[in-house]
Each structure stands twice: as C-alpha cells, then as structure tokens.
Amino acid sequence: MQRRSFIAGLAAIGWLRATPAFAQTDPLPSWNEGPVKRAILDFVPRVVTTGSRDFVPVAERIACFDNDGTLWTEQPNYFQVIFAMDRVKALAARHPEWKALEPFKWVIEDNRDALAAMGEKGMLEVMVATHSGLTTEEFRQAVLDWLATARHPRFKRPYTDLIYQPMLELMAFLRSNQFKTFIVSGGGIEFMRPWTERTYGIPPEQVVGSSGVTRYVLQAPDRPVLRKESKVEFIDDGPGKAEGINRFIGRRPIFAFGNSDGDQQMLEWTAAGTGARFMGLVHHTDAVREYAYDRNSPIGRLDKAWDEAVRRGWSVIDMKNDWKVIYPFEVK
C-alpha cells in the first residue's frame, strides 16, 4: 500500500514520465510511421533503459537542435534577416549613408536575391551593424516588440507560430527521458533567447548561437549596461557549431538534428563520439504546406550534409511524408 501510493505520488508529479513506458501512448503523434520515427523510438529507449548495453547516464543525455529550418521555418528568408531588414527600414531616415552602402542599400531597395545570397555571415553583419549601440536589454525589447507585431508574408501569422509541431513533440519526448535540449544555431544568440523558453521550453542558458561583441559600460554610477558593438565575435555555423558546442556545453551531444550544410559538422561531431548516437536532418519537401528546397537554395542549402547523411545512414526527414502536421495551429 505504501509502495503503491508512493508510485502514485511520483506519477502525480510527472516523475514517471522519465521511466520507459514507451508502448502506452505515442509520444510523437504528429509523425507518420516511417524510418525516422522508428529510428527515434528505437534510439531513445535504448539509451535510457537501465541495463541496456547502450545506456547513457542522465548527465550525458545532451541533444542539440539547429533552429532555422529545423525548429521553425526559414523561408522566404531567415526570420532574423527579415527582422534586421525591418530595423534597417525603420532606421533608414537617420542613416542617409545607407542608400549607397551594401548590404543596407539592398534592404532599402528590397533586393531579396542579394540578401538571400549573402549567407549567415552576411546576415550577422547586418544584425550587428544595425544593432550596435543598443544595450542588451534594449535589443531584447526590440526583438520582443517585433515578434509581437510582425507577420510572415505568406502565412500572415507571428513568426513564432511557424514552429514545427513534430519537433516540439520530439523535444518534449527527449526531455521526458531526461535529455537536456539545446539550440545550436547560426542565428544570433540574443535574437533567440528572448523567446525560446516560452516557445520551445529551452531556457537562455541552453541556447548557443552567433554573437557580436558586447562591452560593459557604466551608464551612471552603479548602473552598468552591456552595449552591443559592431563587431562579430563568433559565428556558430559549419565548423563553428562543433566549436560552439565545445565552448558552451563542454560535452559531446548524443543526439543532434539539423537541416542544412551549416549543420554538417555538428552532426559529424556528434557521430564521432563513442556509444549510441542519433544524427538527423530535416529535408524540406513540402511546397504545399511549407517549402521545398535543398541543393540549390541560397537559404538553408542541403547538399553536402545530405550526401554524408545518406552515406553514413543518418536519419533524413521527408517533411511531406513524415509529418502529419507542420505547425501547432494545424493541430485539431
């Protein structure tokens, strides 16, 4: 009786979600049956079940997710680029010199092709340049204000609505099995942190991203601020993702998901550890419900990483066939 109530008590506080009761309910209801869902539902019990030969202690259950194109949509451009473009337009009257200066002139002229082709490094340069001088607090507020009012050009919804329901389910499944979930994104770390906790359940200290230099200055006696400077500090993309994981997390993930060539080294770094690992890619194949693009896209190009995934047997999501729904607002 005592023992039964104890178990009931654990269940009441959610403790039992951490035990492997995998068969009872589908933890991934928005996923169609298929090789990727099967691989996930094979991997997780193997690494969390005590006595399994692939058992991984809780402290080492690190899962890393790219953001743009992996957790939310990245078309027609990375949302952070759209944010930066909106900022440039809002500030253009105060900066007449931008009319002749790339990449600002592209923004003012609405030259989407040039902007899309400038890549994540160029994106960050726009970010850093248009936001230097702001304090970290002011920048945070600018991000939240933009998210509250801006709407996606195709879906006419807030950008934070355009997150992938199947990936929310995957992250919740991993966390219920005592994984610690991290974002490892080429996007700006201070662009993501104001909303990732509410949107994905990922707290700021578990967000790794690109960054500009900040400088500690006293605005008044005993009133320090961190001011954003116009200098790139770290690009968390490509090889930088492995370097960023090492710098910020200091432990090798056993599970990683990306969608583009910028995620290739994160997946390689994950794969190079010992023991069971899971490497996955989202392939955008659904032009009707989301977007379809891969080898020739300037945004989120998936080419070399795809070849490597096929060669090494990593999981590749076929969005059109693997996902029952794309966005949370489609869930009935």
Added chain:
Amino acid sequence: MQRRSFIAGLAAIGWLRATPAFAQTDPLPSWNEGPVKRAILDFVPRVVTTGSRDFVPVAERIACFDNDGTLWTEQPNYFQVIFAMDRVKALAARHPEWKALEPFKWVIEDNRDALAAMGEKGMLEVMVATHSGLTTEEFRQAVLDWLATARHPRFKRPYTDLIYQPMLELMAFLRSNQFKTFIVSGGGIEFMRPWTERTYGIPPEQVVGSSGVTRYVLQAPDRPVLRKESKVEFIDDGPGKAEGINRFIGRRPIFAFGNSDGDQQMLEWTAAGTGARFMGLVHHTDAVREYAYDRNSPIGRLDKAWDEAVRRGWSVIDMKNDWKVIYPFEVK
C-alpha cells in the same frame, strides 16, 4: 493516508528538500554564526517562498561563483598556473627556445614573483601557448593526469582537496532550493570542466571561463577533432565576467560570490538587476589555516571590490572568523 504516503514518497526522492524547511537543520554547519551566514539564511527563504514579495521563479534562480579563491585555494599561485608551469618544465627539452623567451624562461628559472605578477591574462597566455596543438580530448586527459599526481606544495594534497567546505555547503543549500549554480571564472574553461562536476557538482555546461580558440579538423575521414590553437579567444575576468555571464547564461544572476577585483563587475552586474539580490566576497584572513592577503597581493587582489562591497553593504566573509573549517578533509 493517501496524501501522507504521497508526501513520504516525495521526501524519499528528495523532492521536499526544495520546500522551505529552513529551521529544522542547519544547512551551513561549517559556518559560524555571523552577518554573512545570517544574510544567506535571510536571503534564500525570501526568494524561494511562494507568496513572498521577493519571490523569484525557479528559472531565474541563477547563482554564479568565481572559482580561484572563492571555491578553492589560489595560493601560492593560481593552480592553473602551477599546472601550466609543470607542463612547461615537462616539455622544455623539446623547446630549447623557451630558455630565452618570457614567460617560459620565468617558469624554467622558477621565477615565482614574475609569474605571480603576470596576472590572469598572462596566465592564460602561458596556458594557451603550452597547450596549443593538443586536441580538446588530449588536453582534458592532461588535466586529469596532473590532478591525479600533483600535490600542493604546502598541504601535500591533491589540488582538488583544497576546496572550501563552507562553499560546498552553500552551493548544496542553493541547489536544494532549486537554484542553478554556475562557475564564472577567469581560469580556463577547459581546465575546469574535466573535474567540476565530481568536485563541486557543477556540470560542464554550467562552467563559464576564459578560453583559447579551437579549430575543427578532420584527423582522418569521419574522425573530427577540435585542436587548441595558440590564440586567446575570451578573457572571463573583470568586465569580461559580466560579458561572459551574458554570453553563456543569458540571464542575470540573483546571487554571486567572488573574492577579488576580478569579480567586481560580476557583482555589479548582479546588483544592477531588479528585486532581491545577494552579492558576496571571500576575504582571505586566515594565514594559519589557509592564507591571508588582500590589497597588495598579486594573486587574487582584493582592493576596489572590497571598497565597493563596504560602500554598498555587500556580504564580506572574514574567513578566519566566519568559517569553522576550511577544507573537507578537516571535517570530522
């Protein structure tokens, strides 16, 4: 009956440690009664008790601790400098050029004054220079090998024995109240991470420190490593501690402890938030059991931060009078 067993179940798994049962046992048995212990035992219940006007949600209970001189001893030199000096001596035969090159010649000549005076930036330069070329895995192993064999010159014990028992109790007390404890140290991030989890209960992803550049390279097909380069990337000291907290954690701490002028901006950054906060300094006043030093010490100088602490009413530990024991091995 059901409810009673439920509570018993929670207690059995330690859940009830998180509820404020402060009066029952002394969470800080190695601390003498005094203003700092009183301040801690006043602060923690105020911020964790539901309904308190100073209540802080669990996600925002961030506590940051300096390492050298705050969690472990830093005399007669920062332990990492001693580690680096041991590495220089071990590698000197392979580097004849070091005999004429500072700071390596100081190490080979055992010029402790010059080494002590070079500060944390110089320390990191020795670190980075003597360890460039190693992979992160090789470096980790070098740290663990050194800790397993090296002995402190005065105490004749492994360096990881020279941690402060009262601070272990403080961190455990905070964690039992659902604080997340971080190290924010001028020391090298990769020097600390191999042992902080076992020694302090702080996992690698909660360690912020100085770093050198690492580079992702393929040692063989599908065999990537991160190689340490001879370039300083980030100095997590002074203003860098506020910048490092922002970069790595992305949330302002409500509790911070340091011991030297290098911690001043971390404490200022903590103090500048809204709501209840705790700022503390360890003052090394015990030449008999540990060391006594402050304004004129080249290692762990405590001068400007001390003045600011006095002016602003921050807590300053008088080690000789506030701590019953210094090290865990003194506990009966």
